Amino acid sequence: MEDFTTLTTDVLVIGAGGAGLRAAIEAAASGARVDIVCKSLLGKAHTVMAEGGIAAALGNVDSEDNWQVHFQDTMRGGQMINNWRMAQLHAQESPDRVYELETYGALFDRTPDGRVMQRAFGAHTYKRLCHVGDRTGLEMIRSLQDRVVQLGITVHMEWTLTRLLKEGERVVGAFGYNRVDGSFVAFRAKAVILATGGWGRIYKVTSNSWEGTGDGVGMGFEAGAEVLDPEMVQFHPTGMVWPPGVRGILVTEAVRGEGGYLKNSENKRFMLEYDPKKKELSSRDVVARSIYKEVEAGRGTPHGGAWLDVTHLGAETIKKKLPSMYEQFLRLADIDITKASMEVAPTIHYAMGGLRVEPETGETTLPGLFAAGEVAAGLHGSNRLGGNSLSDLLVFGRRAGGAAGAYARNIRLGRLDERLINQEQQTLLLPFSGEGTENPYLLQQALQQAMQDGAGLARDEKGLKGCLNTVLELRQRAARIHAPGSRRYNPGWHTARDLRFMLTIAECIVRAAIERRESRGAHWRLDYLEKDPALGKVNFIAYSDAGTVKLKQRPVPQMPPELAGLFDDAASPGALKSSSTAAPEAKRIPA
Numbered sequence: 001m002e003d004f005t006t007l008t009t010d011v012l013v014i015g016a017g018g019a020g021l022r023a024a025i026e027a028a029a030s031g032a033r034v035d036i037v038c039k040s041l042l043g044k045a046h047t048v049m050a051e052g053g054i055a056a057a058l059g060n061v062d063s064e065d066n067w068q069v070h071f072q073d074t075m076r077g078g079q080m081i082n083n084w085r086m087a088q089l090h091a092q093e094s095p096d097r098v099y100e101l102e103t104y105g106a107l108f109d110r111t112p113d114g115r116v117m118q119r120a121f122g123a124h125t126y127k128r129l130c131h132v133g134d135r136t137g138l139e140m141i142r143s144l145q146d147r148v149v150q151l152g153i154t155v156h157m158e159w160t161l162t163r164l165l166k167e168g169e170r171v172v173g174a175f176g177y178n179r180v181d182g183s184f185v186a187f188r189a190k191a192v193i194l195a196t197g198g199w200g201r202i203y204k205v206t207s208n209s210w211e212g213t214g215d216g217v218g219m220g221f222e223a224g225a226e227v228l229d230p231e232m233v234q235f236h237p238t239g240m241v242w243p244p245g246v247r248g249i250l251v252t253e254a255v256r257g258e259g260g261y262l263k264n265s266e267n268k269r270f271m272l273e274y275d276p277k278k279k280e281l282s283s284r285d286v287v288a289r290s291i292y293k294e295v296e297a298g299r300g301t302p303h304g305g306a307w308l309d310v311t312h313l314g315a316e317t318i319k320k321k322l323p324s325m326y327e328q329f330l331r332l333a334d335i336d337i338t339k340a341s342m343e344v345a346p347t348i349h350y351a352m353g354g355l356r357v358e359p360e361t362g363e364t365t366l367p368g369l370f371a372a373g374e375v376a377a378g379l380h381g382s383n384r385l386g387g388n389s390l391s392d393l394l395v396f397g398r399r400a401g402g403a404a405g406a407y408a409r410n411i412r413l414g415r416l417d418e419r420l421i422n423q424e425q426q427t428l429l430l431p432f433s434g435e436g437t438e439n440p441y442l443l444q445q446a447l448q449q450a451m452q453d454g455a456g457l458a459r460d461e462k463g464l465k466g467c468l469n470t471v472l473e474l475r476q477r478a479a480r481i482h483a484p485g486s487r488r489y490n491p492g493w494h495t496a497r498d499l500r501f502m503l504t505i506a507e508c509i510v511r512a513a514i515e516r517r518e519s520r521g522a523h524w525r526l527d528y529l530e531k532d533p534a535l536g537k538v539n540f541i542a543y544s545d546a547g548t549v550k551l552k553q554r555p556v557p558q559m560p561p562e563l564a565g566l567f568d569d570a571a572s573p574g575a576l577k578s579s580s581t582a583a584p585e586a587k588r589i590p591a
């Protein structure tokens, strides 16, 4: 066995995005010693890229807003396969989490009378997104990071953890490598929190950065945790299209929230037809499909998308409300959006699926292992509403951190199993020592293309089965991967391990997508266009059976009557009108 360093802590947090930082703060507040590990530098992560805002029913702009309406919007957006308890906690606790962020130093945009400003966003009944221009994630990460530094929490940057270590069924640590010099490290911890974000990089066209390879879900799956609804992958309607080098980069929904119009090649606002009520602010799945249909009907833009126009808002508003978008298009596409339309098309953006967790604590199906943020699943059902991720990170990051801290108080450190460490070292070193000749980048590209083509926005049985065959073939080829060079600064070597996670998750996505023979939320089956009421009552679970991906169904948790009463159709959620993809109007109830 190669040498490795062993570090000991109470709570190990893997990931330094919004969920990881908020979890670490809470675990530290409960008296635990906390260590955070992240693949890149503190202050990076996807959270910093978030633009549009944080959804919380403060009622500052629309005073009728309250947690119940937010809860209904979230459930309806997810087409009722969400975990109702997570949606309830999220809607109830988001306002406090936003105000708390201001106590850490965040400063949101203000209403004229000095309250936190809120903007409209897709499928939210009221103006609900608290924001800082279109740089909300930056403000959020900056203030959380300041708090982490104040609390003296140790952050290990540029380390990748790749294997959860168990004693029996209990997770007692994790193993991985330093990205700079390739040295190995083992963490011994009383509790582990996964906050590793999503898996957008499994696809070719995505808004996600290189970090979004699904490591946490991969590690959890390999250790025996359950993966919920992996087939639910969000296609954000508006990513950049041109020039090719920027394809997929996000064009925030705030552009439509501030009043932007989507138009086809005939200069028509086509959303007026697809969803006359909510128009451009329909839910993301509806808008993404509408753009797809316009392109299919021959009314797309030159590079296969739609036009997004804000010129009618005036240059001053655009530069004040959407400064990042203004700069993004000017710098990357040489387009001044105060004078010309943006060309946009759907881009893979968010994983609604992820590790199955307990709503109150974020505990996964493995003792000692907690998860929060995009790596966890349940809150968003089959489609996430914009802004609901940032509030998810705060609400469930705090809950997971508190629960992990409490768990750590009452348990001893576990024993690290050298056999598991040895196995992981062999897996990591295989690209140097094996006989293989497969190039990690080429395999990754082949996977991304296969997923884009076969498990993309519009799916059918034939495409999905073809995609599954490719994924299985790539899994075999990945066993013969070769990375030239040494362990120092070697991204090819890093990609070799990332790829294993990506392939496993891709298989989970495709197998579940084949089995969900209906259209629901982000999952659009051209061969099953309607909702199936029976499938509206189940979530799919992917799990490892001696390393093989297996699927099972689990009943969607039943809402208590007082919450079910908020929906006319909750008694048979699968029967939500399938002819209309738009969410029905939320029921108004007193605060």
Ligand SMILES: Cc1cc2nc3c(=O)[nH]c(=O)nc-3n(C[C@H](O)[C@H](O)[C@H](O)COP(=O)(O)OP(=O)(O)OC[C@H]3O[C@@H](n4cnc5c(N)ncnc54)[C@H](O)[C@@H]3O)c2cc1C
Residues within 6 Å of the ligand: 014, 015, 016, 017, 018, 019, 020, 037, 038, 039, 040, 044, 045, 046, 047, 048, 049, 050, 051, 052, 053, 054, 055, 136, 137, 159, 160, 161, 162, 195, 196, 197, 198, 207, 208, 209, 211, 215, 216, 250, 350, 372, 373, 374, 375, 386, 387, 388, 389, 390, 391, 393
């Ligand atoms: C461009 C863009 C704009 C968005 N805008 C909004 C918005 O306006 N509102 C909204 O609600 N949502 C938005 N989202 C979604 C939201 O930003 C993400 O869902 C959210 O930030 C995810 O946070 P997280 O803490 O779960 O993970 P991330 O922020 O992705 O952080 C993951 C962390 O885990 C670390 N990590 C990963 N793997 C490993 C490993 N193996 N070992 C060690 N560390 C690891 C990473 O280094 C990183 O620190 C946007 C997303 C994008 C990409």
